[in-house]
């Protein structure tokens with residue numbers, strides 16, 4: 001059985017001391033591919049270095065909306081330059097975050113649109129972060145995805161929207177990605193939303209070091225535990241874990257590395 005953690009942060013300081021051990025545990029669990037996601041220039045560069053050094057690791061680069069105001073224009077220039085150098089499988093995580101009130105919405109939307117334009121220019125898929133901002137996120141994507149040829153090339157990571165949001169994103173041609181949050185006892189609505197998304201349009205992720213699944217709740221999360229998200233998806237869709245692992249892995253390979261065979 002093979003798993004693909006479509007959204008991890010082995011490139012953040014939480015994994016500084018024992019990154020290679022975490023990677024070894026992931027491989028032992030059957031997690032053969034991991035996309036490490038950048039949130040600023042330094043973490044994006046490290047994600048790319050890791051992808052060069054280790055088999056099965058992919059990298060993405062972006063300036064996260066939470067840092068749009070603090071780091072601002074000079075950081076965006078660095079991130080855009082890194083992406084143009086190459087070595088990345090995706091642009092992200094970009095998007096809108098109105099939960100943490102770190103940057104004005106107009107600034108976040110402008111930066112989001114610039115990431116989408118660069119993704120079109122570089123023919124890369126996009127990892128979208130959206131928290132408490134689905135109305136504006138849907139509006140931006142409804143405008144940008146058709147004109148930038150991004151159908152099948154956008155994933156809403158750690159999806160937290162409603163069933164109606166999910167249907168709107170699916171209609172635009174986006175994929176949705178789910179974490180170990182699905183294993184939390186009180187996550188009834190998240191499970192109902194995930195059950196309504198076809199497995200063919202679903203990715204699995206950890207978003208580690210955050211959001212450890214119920215069995216590890218309160219501890220640091222890591223890519224090995226993507227098996228918990230896949231197990232939850234299998235249960236929701238009434239298929240075996242093997243089947244859910246195969247489908248979510250194939251989806252992620254097609255999304256991040258369309259030239260590669262599974």
Ligand SMILES: [Zn+2]
Pocket residue numbers: 007009037093207
């Ligand atoms: Zn993330």
